[in-house]
Amino acid sequence: MSTPGLCDPQVEVDVRGPRFAAAITVVVLAASLLTIGTAVATTLLIIQTIVFGLGAFVGLKAQPYGIIFRTLVQPRLSPATEFEAIAPPRFAALVGFIFTVVALIGVITSVDAITYIAVVGALAAAFLNAAFGFCLGCEMFLLGKRVFSRPARV
Amino acid sequence: MLGLILLIAVLVLASFFGLWRKKTDGTMKPVSSKAVAAPIPVADDAPEVDVHTASIAEHGGEKLTAEILGSALGTHATLVQFSTAFCQPCRATRRILDEVATMVPGTVHLEIDAEAHLDLVRQLDVRRTPTVLVLDAQGVITKRAVGMPRKADVIAALGEVL
Numbered sequence: 536m537s538t539p540g541l542c543d544p545q546v547e548v549d550v551r552g553p554r555f556a557a558a559i560t561v562v563v564l565a566a567s568l569l570t571i572g573t574a575v576a577t578t579l580l581i582i583q584t585i586v587f588g589l590g591a592f593v594g595l596k597a598q599p600y601g602i603i604f605r606t607l608v609q610p611r612l613s614p615a616t617e618f619e620a621i622a623p624p625r626f627a628a629l630v631g632f633i634f635t636v637v638a639l640i641g642v643i644t645s646v647d648a649i650t651y652i653a654v655v656g657a658l659a660a661a662f663l664n665a666a667f668g669f670c671l672g673c674e675m676f677l678l679g680k681r682v683f684s685r686p687a688r689v
Numbered sequence: 690m691l692g693l694i695l696l697i698a699v700l701v702l703a704s705f706f707g708l709w710r711k712k713t714d715g716t717m718k719p720v721s722s723k724a725v726a727a728p729i730p731v732a733d734d735a736p737e738v739d740v741h742t743a744s745i746a747e748h749g750g751e752k753l754t755a756e757i758l759g760s761a762l763g764t765h766a767t768l769v770q771f772s773t774a775f776c777q778p779c780r781a782t783r784r785i786l787d788e789v790a791t792m793v794p795g796t797v798h799l800e801i802d803a804e805a806h807l808d809l810v811r812q813l814d815v816r817r818t819p820t821v822l823v824l825d826a827q828g829v830i831t832k833r834a835v836g837m838p839r840k841a842d843v844i845a846a847l848g849e850v851l
Contacts, residue, residue, distance in 0.1 A: 569692040619777055626775040655695055659703045667707040673775045674817045677803055677810070680773075684807055 548595060549615035550668070553624040555608060556600035557665035560586070560631070564658040567638075571650050577642050580654070584635040590628030595621055598628070623673045627664065630672030631657055714836030717823070717846045753828045757809065758799055765795030766850045767824040768843065771803045771815050778837040782819040785840050793847055795826075825850045 560583065567579040590598035609615075634657035641649030660671040755761050758769065768786045772779040783800060790798035803810050803818055813822070816835070823832035823846045832846040 565696055568696050571692055620774075620780065622774045623777045651691070651695060655699050658696075659699050662700060662703045663707055666704070667711060668777070669707060669710065670775075670777050673773075673777060676775045677773055677815070677817055680804060681807060681811060681816075 546621050547618035548601075548621055548624070549609065550617040550619045551612065551615065552595070552601050552604045552609070553619070553627075554665055554668060555604045556590075556598060556624075557661050559600045559603070560661040561658065561665050564654055564661060568651075568654045568658060571647060571654065576650075577639075580635055580638050580642065580650075583657075584632060584639060587628045587632035587635055591625055591632050592629075595624060595628075623670050626676065627660070627670050627672045630675075631660065634660070710836075715821075715834050715838040715842070716836075717832045717834045717838060717842045720822075720830045720833045751829055753822070753824055753830065755828075758801065760799050761797070762824065762828050763790075763795055763797030763826075765826050766793070766797075766847050767828065768796065768798045768847075769822040769824060770798065770800045771806075771810065771818050771820040771822075772800055773803050773818045776818040779819045782821065782837045785838065785843060786821065789840060789843050789847065793844070793851070795851075796847060823847065823850060 563579050563583050567576040567583070570576040570579070586599050590601070595601050634653050638650045638653035638657070641647065641651075641653060663669040663671055753762075753767075753769065758767075768790060770779070770782060770786055772783070783798075786798040790796045801809070803815060803820075809815075813820075819837060821834040821838050821843070822830050823834075823843075825831050831850055834842070834846075
């Protein structure tokens with residue numbers, strides 16, 4: 536156990552936090568999918584984009600769904616038994632952010648097809664995360680790295 | 690209406706994918722030289738088999754050395770784990786492999802940062818993390834698991850090697 540781990544985090548979070556956030560994301564994205572073309576969908580997508588952006592660029596502490604989890608849900612649950620590194624959920628938020636930005640580009644340009652595709656993609660990823668704890672963005676990471684990497688490292 | 694159809698389709702498809710993935714994730718698959726040659730036993734005057742295995746060996750797909758891995762191999766077996774920073778199951782996988790390596794004498798667990806070893810990742814065609822390779826005493830890859838393997842499967846794979 537003493538091997539310095541690559542996935543070892545400086546900070547860890549209760550695994551149930553990101554799962555809870557993903558579940559709310561599923562509801563928000565599903566609602567926006569059902570209302571695409573209306574102001575409701577646009578509002579929901581803007582909210583979700585901000586949420587993803589905060590999680591990706593500021594940190595999970597600033598992620599509104601995470602705050603809801605910590606203040607309202609976590610105190611009612613048994614103490615956390617499983618922890619996870621912060622990097623994967625933050626990366627997932629970045630991927631989600633890209634999807635919702637594309638969805639909003641679809642809204643702005645009035646090309647509904649773009650919005651549908653982007654929302655469906657983000658919804659699938661959030662659902663897999665919420666229901667199975669599966670991080671689609673993380674899985675794609677290495678493949679993306681293999682395809683796009685030049686000698687430079689991020 | 691389109692939204693509703695898409696919503697149902699996405700949830701159903703994602704559920705099937707998730708269940709399938711849960712079932713198959715982390716299964717140990719044999720990667721012996723026999724298994725590599727196996728898909729092409731059709732030809733009787735099989736020169737193709739030679740060509741195929743030769744090309745694999747050339748890419749270093751069969752045998753890994755301490756130089757390639759940058760760390761000494763176990764005297765009996767080595768568990769090689771490819772990880773990335775954005776990998777949820779890598780930690781749990783490391784825990785399992787560490788436990789097994791401590792439990793089984795002569796076994797070493799090596800963790801490789803996939804991002805820092807992209808050449809090796811490409812050579813071995815590692816597509817996602819964690820990917821676990823089981824090497825025998827000579828460093829020949831005998832088993833491969835994509836996703837977090839079960840502890841019992843790791844022990845069983847080692848049992849075949851030792």
